[in-house]
Amino acid sequence: xxxxQCIVCGYIYDEAQxxxxxxxxxxxxxxxxxxxxxxxxxxxxxxxxxxVEI
Amino acid sequence: xxxxxxxxGAGLAGYNLARELRKADADVSIVVVSGCGAGFxxxxxxxxxxxxGKTAVTLVMKSAERMAEELRARVLPRTRVTLxxxxxxxxxxxxxxxxxxxxxxxxxxxxxxxxPLQGDAADSVLSVNDLxxxxxxxxxxxxxxxxxxxxxVVILGGGLIGxxxxxxxxxxxxxxxxxxxxxxxLARLLPAEASALLQARLEGAGAHFKLGVxxxxxxxxxxxxxxxxxxxxTLQADLxxxxxxxxxxxxxxxxxxxxxxxxxxxxxxxATSVPHMHALGDCAExxxxxxxxxxxxxxxxxxxxxxxxxxxxxxxxxxxPVVVKTPAWPTVVCPPPADAAGQWVVTSSDDALxxxxxxxxxxxxxxQLLGFALQGKAVSQRQALxxxxxxxxx
Numbered sequence: 001x002x003x004x005q006c007i008v009c010g011y012i013y014d015e016a017q018x019x020x021x022x023x024x025x026x027x028x029x030x031x032x033x034x035x036x037x038x039x040x041x042x043x044x045x046x047x048x049x050x051x052v053e054i
Numbered sequence: 055x056x057x058x059x060x061x062x063g064a065g066l067a068g069y070n071l072a073r074e075l076r077k078a079d080a081d082v083s084i085v086v087v088s089g090c091g092a093g094f095x096x097x098x099x100x101x102x103x104x105x106x107g108k109t110a111v112t113l114v115m116k117s118a119e120r121m122a123e124e125l126r127a128r129v130l131p132r133t134r135v136t137l138x139x140x141x142x143x144x145x146x147x148x149x150x151x152x153x154x155x156x157x158x159x160x161x162x163x164x165x166x167x168x169x170p171l172q173g174d175a176a177d178s179v180l181s182v183n184d185l186x187x188x189x190x191x192x193x194x195x196x197x198x199x200x201x202x203x204x205x206x207v208v209i210l211g212g213g214l215i216g217x218x219x220x221x222x223x224x225x226x227x228x229x230x231x232x233x234x235x236x237x238x239x240l241a242r243l244l245p246a247e248a249s250a251l252l253q254a255r256l257e258g259a260g261a262h263f264k265l266g267v268x269x270x271x272x273x274x275x276x277x278x279x280x281x282x283x284x285x286x287x288t289l290q291a292d293l294x295x296x297x298x299x300x301x302x303x304x305x306x307x308x309x310x311x312x313x314x315x316x317x318x319x320x321x322x323x324x325a326t327s328v329p330h331m332h333a334l335g336d337c338a339e340x341x342x343x344x345x346x347x348x349x350x351x352x353x354x355x356x357x358x359x360x361x362x363x364x365x366x367x368x369x370x371x372x373x374x375p376v377v378v379k380t381p382a383w384p385t386v387v388c389p390p391p392a393d394a395a396g397q398w399v400v401t402s403s404d405d406a407l408x409x410x411x412x413x414x415x416x417x418x419x420x421x422q423l424l425g426f427a428l429q430g431k432a433v434s435q436r437q438a439l440x441x442x443x444x445x446x447x448x
Contacts, residue, residue: 007115008066009348010099010379021437040436041377042348 004030009042057154063161064088067335067351072125074359084127092118092131100188101218102379105225110189138310140328160333164300173271175279179294194293204292210269211297212239214378220261221380231262233269243387245398245409248427255383302337317344322368324358334358349374373443384433390425406432
């Protein structure tokens with residue numbers, strides 16, 4: 001399980017936690033997060049490269 | 055080859071606009087002028103950098119050179135604009151260079167508000183508003199004027215940034231004391247019950263609060279600094295940080311003849327009152343609304359990029375909750391509009407608080423959710439409540 005950080009706002013996506021609020025189950029790998037998903041804190045898209053592995 | 059789009063400011067607003075514009079228009083010439091080092095960093099991370107072990111160096115995700123390469127833009131760090139001639143569409147830099155522009159974008163941000171403090175150490179009060187400030191702050195934490203690591207930090211301002219810094223300093227083993235003239239923390243954003251819980255959780259983690267009092271003076275003592283408060287009491291500190299709010303930078307716009315109120319005044323197209331001059335981010339008020347948060351800024355950057363690429367696009371905001379980065383008591387707030395009529399309805403338990411601001415209405419059926427605050431475990435309800443909110447601006 002890895003974590004990814006939004007470089008715009010600092011939001012951290014933790015694969016172990018997922019983001020159930022948006023229907024992304026715990027354990028969802030980053031590559032399996034839909035491309036349409038947006039950062040919950042700042043709204044940038046996954047496709048915009050904004051997440052970096054930390 | 056047409057003249058460039060010149061963006062003044064290399065913070066989140068300036069760089070995200072540049073990125074969006076480059077995506078929308080592969081050919082337009084872009085120049086980014088920055089008074090700072092122009093490294094790309096996330097300003098929201100300044101207030102949780104200590105806990106995450108970041109330094110002023112590691113906060114920079116991309117250097118100015120790398121940004122220039124990626125954006126295929128000319129990036130001018132440590133450069134200031136001395137004059138804008140809106141009729142000639144030129145600006146003069148402190149290097150002496152005169153730049154012509156097709157469109158000018160002001161993304162210059164905001165200055166920290168400084169309290170008028172008395173005392174011989176008033177000048178030593180730090181504000182942390184950009185990366186250079188953070189470097190000074192981090193350096194001061196490592197060695198106070200008294201020559202030993204800082205243990206006591208007073209934070210002036212119990213708003214969002216003040217509380218975030220208080221929480222972050224706890225990670226360093228520092229005892230923070232938050233001072234505010236308001237009688238509760240985040241008084242402008244949260245209902246009273248939520249303010250009280252946030253304060254209690256931060257206190258439980260080791261922070262102190264002096265509320266309902268203002269700071270009057272800061273003076274040097276043999277062992278550090280001494281603050282005198284408006285009730286006559288004193289506080290001893292090694293370092294004082296001010297986080298009492300921001301004031302949009304409007305002087306460049308004003309010099310160029312653009313209308314400014316609290317911020318640079320722009321319409322939904324992010325256009326100022328002067329042709330070919332735009333503004334976004336913390337320096338701008340959009341149709342009278344000043345929203346110094348990341349999510350509105352990103353919406354503005356996308357809309358303005360489309361407009362500058364030839365497709366006029368008014369900014370449209372979704373529901374935009376504000377996250378307060380206080381791990382001691384996670385908080386998300388979506389404040390109701392300032393003129394909203396209604397009341398907070400609060401339910402709380404040991405590990406969660408949910409506050410709903412609902413419209414004043416005689417009928418429960420027509421009751422509308424106009425704002426909310428969620429804390430502790432209830433922050434997981436954010437998306438559910440967002441879905442119940444009307445869009446603030448369509």
